[in-house]
Amino acid sequence: MGTPPAREGDDLRLFHTGLHDCGYWPDRQARDLVLDPRDPRLADWYALALGWGFRRSGDIVYRPHCGACRACTAVRIPVEGFSPSRAHRKCARRNADLVLRVCPAERTDEHLALYQRYLSARHAGGGMDGHGGPEFDQFLVGRWSRTRFLEFRTATPEHTLLAVAVTDMTADALSAVYTFYDPDHADRSLGTYAILRQLEWALQEGRGHLYLGYWIAGHAKMEYKRRFRPLEAFDGRQWLPFPDETP
Known part of the structure; x- marks a missing residue:
C-alpha cells in the first residue's frame, strides 16, 4: 500500500529520498529531504519552506540532506x-x-x-x-x-x-x-x-x-x-x- 495523501489538519510530512548521483559532483552521491509532494497545502507552506532552506523543482520542495557532504548552503x-x-x-x-x-x-x-x-x-x-x-x-x-x-x-x-x-x-x-x-x-x-x-x-x-x-x-x-x-x-x-x- 502507498502512503495516504495528507489531509487538512495533518502534520507536514517529510521524506528522505534514496541515494542518487549528485548533480554537481560526479564522484559523489546525494540524498534529499522532501516535503510530501501530495500535500494540498504545499502552496501555503512554500514561503516557510524557503525560510527553512528548501528549494522548488517542479512540484517537489526539497533540501539536500547528504550523509557526509555539507557543501550546499542555502x-x-x-x-x-x-x-x-x-x-x-x-x-x-x-x-x-x-x-x-x-x-x-x-x-x-x-x-x-x-x-x-x-x-x-x-x-x-x-x-x-x-x-x-x-x-x-x-x-x-x-x-x-x-x-x-x-x-x-x-x-x-x-x-x-x-x-x-x-x-x-x-x-x-x-x-x-x-x-x-x-x-x-x-x-x-x-x-x-x-x-x-x-x-x-x-x-x-x-x-x-x-x-x-x-x-x-x-x-x-x-x-x-x-x-x-x-x-x-x-x-x-x-x-x-x-x-x-x-x-
Missing part, C-alpha cells in the same frame, strides 16, 4: 540592503538595451528551443542536455506554485529572446528558481543581470528577500552568488551573514 539576498558592486553596475549597463517582460509560466516552442540550446552548451553530457518538453515542465513549471517567466528580449524588431529567469513569488520574497540564456551571448553575463532585475522587482513590490538557491563550496559555477552583498546563509537553524572569507 543563500538569500536581503533586498533593501543590497548594494551593487562595480561589476554589477557594469553588467547592468551592458544589458540596458534589453526589453523585459513578465509572463505566465507556460512553455512555448521559443522557450523550449532556448532552454535546449542552453543545456547543450552549459551541461553537455550531464544528463540534462537531452531534455524535451515534458522535462522542461517537470523541472520548471509547478502546478501549485505562483511562478512567472521573466523574459529578456532584444529591442530590435525581431524581439529575439535571449534569456528567461524562472521566478517564484511569495508574499514576502522572490525565489530565483533557474535562468537559461542564449549561449552565444555569454559575454552579457545574463545570469547575473537576471538577479539584478529580480532584485529590482522584489524591491518595487516590497518583498524582503530574493532566494538564490544553493551556494556550493568549491564549485566554480556557484561563485557568482557570493558576489551579491549583503548575502545571508542558512546554517540549518537560522540565517546568518555570509562570511567575507569562505574555505
